[in-house]
Amino acid sequence: MTRPILFALFILLSFSQLSQVNIKNNLAVADKIKTLYNQKKYSTIYVLLNKDFQKQMSEKEFIDFIQKNIFTYQRDLNNFEHLKDENDHSQFIGHFTNGELLMKLNTDSAGMISLLQFLPHLSMPKTKITDYASDNKKITGIDSLIDKIVTDYMQSPQNCGLSIGIFENGQEYFYNYGESKRLTRSLPESSTIYEIGSVTKVFCGILLATAITEKKAKATDDIRMYLPAGKYPNLETHDKYIQLIHLADHTSGLPRLPENIEKQANYDPLNPYKSYDEKILLEYLGKIQLTSEPGAICDYSNLGMGLLGVILEKIYKKSFHELVLEKICKPIGMNSTGVQLTPHQETFFATGYNSAGNETPHWELPGLTAAGGLRSCAKDMMLFLEKNLEEKDEALTLSHQSTVNKGDNVAMAWHILKTKSGNTLTWHNGGTYGASSFCGFIKEKNCAVVVLSNSGTPVDPIALAVLRFLQK
Incomplete structure (x- = not known):
C-alpha cells in the first residue's frame, strides 16, 4: 500500500560538508546504525547526526522517514556490505528482508554523521532483458509509443509482467508484456489478475x-x-x-x-x-x-x-x-x-x-x-x-x-x-x-x-x- 506520491526513489534528505572520507569511523557507525535500526531506536540514530545535519531535518522528520519509507517497505536489516569508498563518503549495500538499498555514509572529525543517504539498489544482474514477450503489434503510433515507454521497465531484470489498458475517445487498447509467472513464458492478458x-x-x-x-x-x-x-x-x-x-x-x-x-x-x-x-x-x-x-x-x-x-x-x-x-x-x-x-x-x-x-x-x-x-x-x-x-x-x-x-x-x-x-x-x-x-x-x-x-x-x-x- 504505497503512499500515493509520484516518486521513483526512496531518498533521505542529506547534509554533507564534503569532508575527507573516514573509512574506519564509517565502518563503525554503519554497524551502529544496523543494530539501532533493528532495535527500532531511530531517535538514537538521530543523535549520531552532527549538528549541521540536524539543522536540516528534525528528529520527528527523521524518525517518520525511517518508519514510513524504509522500515515499512524493507523491514529488518540483515547486514551492511561495504561496497567501496569515494573521496567524500563510503558506500554500503543494505540487505533487508524485502530487498536492498544503497547507503552513502560519512562522518566528521568528531565521529558524527555528516552524510546519510539511501538510494535504490538492485541485487539482480545488471544485464538487460531483451527477449521479453509482448502482444504489442507495433503497427500504430500508439503501439510504438507504448513499446518505447515500457522498454526500461521490462529490460530491468527484477521486473516480470505488465498489463496496460488505455481508453481514448471511445476506443480501448490493451498491451501485455513479460510473464505472469517467471520462467514460464506465460504472457499476461487483459484478463490476468493482479x-x-x-x-x-x-x-x-x-x-x-x-x-x-x-x-x-x-x-x-x-x-x-x-x-x-x-x-x-x-x-x-x-x-x-x-x-x-x-x-x-x-x-x-x-x-x-x-x-x-x-x-x-x-x-x-x-x-x-x-x-x-x-x-x-x-x-x-x-x-x-x-x-x-x-x-x-x-x-x-x-x-x-x-x-x-x-x-x-x-x-x-x-x-x-x-x-x-x-x-x-x-x-x-x-x-x-x-x-x-x-x-x-x-x-x-x-x-x-x-x-x-x-x-x-x-x-x-x-x-x-x-x-x-x-x-x-x-x-x-x-x-x-x-x-x-x-x-x-x-x-x-x-x-x-x-x-x-x-x-x-x-x-x-x-x-x-x-x-x-x-x-x-x-x-x-x-x-x-x-x-x-x-x-x-x-x-x-x-x-x-x-x-x-x-x-x-x-x-x-x-x-x-x-x-x-x-x-x-
Whole structure:
C-alpha cells in the first residue's frame, strides 16, 4: 500500500560538508546504525547526526522517514556490505528482508554523521532483458509509443509482467508484456489478475459515496456512531471528532499504519497484515493518540481507510468483498475483481515478485481490506475507469468532488492533480511487496489509463508518460 506520491526513489534528505572520507569511523557507525535500526531506536540514530545535519531535518522528520519509507517497505536489516569508498563518503549495500538499498555514509572529525543517504539498489544482474514477450503489434503510433515507454521497465531484470489498458475517445487498447509467472513464458492478458494495492481505496471511497446517496450515512457522521459505544473518547481532540469523510480524504489524524502490526499472532514480514483482523484493529483504536486535529491536516492513512471499510461493513452488514461486488462490480460488468478469488479466477492470478526480483506471497488484509485488499485485471479496470469518466452515477460523481485541498487535493480517496497541460487528472496508485498499480482519468480529454504489474517496482512513470501523450 504505497503512499500515493509520484516518486521513483526512496531518498533521505542529506547534509554533507564534503569532508575527507573516514573509512574506519564509517565502518563503525554503519554497524551502529544496523543494530539501532533493528532495535527500532531511530531517535538514537538521530543523535549520531552532527549538528549541521540536524539543522536540516528534525528528529520527528527523521524518525517518520525511517518508519514510513524504509522500515515499512524493507523491514529488518540483515547486514551492511561495504561496497567501496569515494573521496567524500563510503558506500554500503543494505540487505533487508524485502530487498536492498544503497547507503552513502560519512562522518566528521568528531565521529558524527555528516552524510546519510539511501538510494535504490538492485541485487539482480545488471544485464538487460531483451527477449521479453509482448502482444504489442507495433503497427500504430500508439503501439510504438507504448513499446518505447515500457522498454526500461521490462529490460530491468527484477521486473516480470505488465498489463496496460488505455481508453481514448471511445476506443480501448490493451498491451501485455513479460510473464505472469517467471520462467514460464506465460504472457499476461487483459484478463490476468493482479493485486491492485491502494487502488482499492477508491472503491472504498465510492462505497462511502454510495452510502451517502442511499441515505445510509452522512459524510459528517462521527465515526464512533458505528463503533462500540463509550470505548473511544481518544478519537476526539479540541471538541473535533473524526467524521466519515475524514477517513476518506486522509484528514482523520490517525497514523499511517497501526503501530502494533508486528504484535499480531504468527506475524509474517512478507505478508504483514495476514493476521491483523478487526478485533486487533478495534482494540488498537482505543489506545492511539491522534497525530492532528480531525479535518486539519491531510496525511495519508492506510489505517483510516481500513477503518472506513470496517464501518461500511457494519452499515450494510455485509463484507467489503460483498459490497464491492454488489455496488460496483456487478452493475459495471467487472467479473474478475474482488478480495476473495474463485478457484477459476485463481488460475489467472499473476505470481508476485518484490523490488529485488524475488517471488513474494500475495497479501491478505482481513482487518484493513479497504486499504489494499482487492485484486483485478486490466479489462475490469478499464470498465471501471470508463464508468468514472461518464459520471452518470450519482455516487461516482460525488466520489470525485474535492473535499480537502491542503497541499494534497483529495476527494473520496481519489487524488486530484492539475497537469502541466491544464487538465485535471483524477488518479490513485498502489503497491504491495509483489505488485504495483496505477489508474487515472482525465475528463477533459475523455481518456483513462490503467497499468498493472506483478513486480514491486512502481509503474507510475509508465502511466504518466502515457497520460502526457494522451493530452497532446
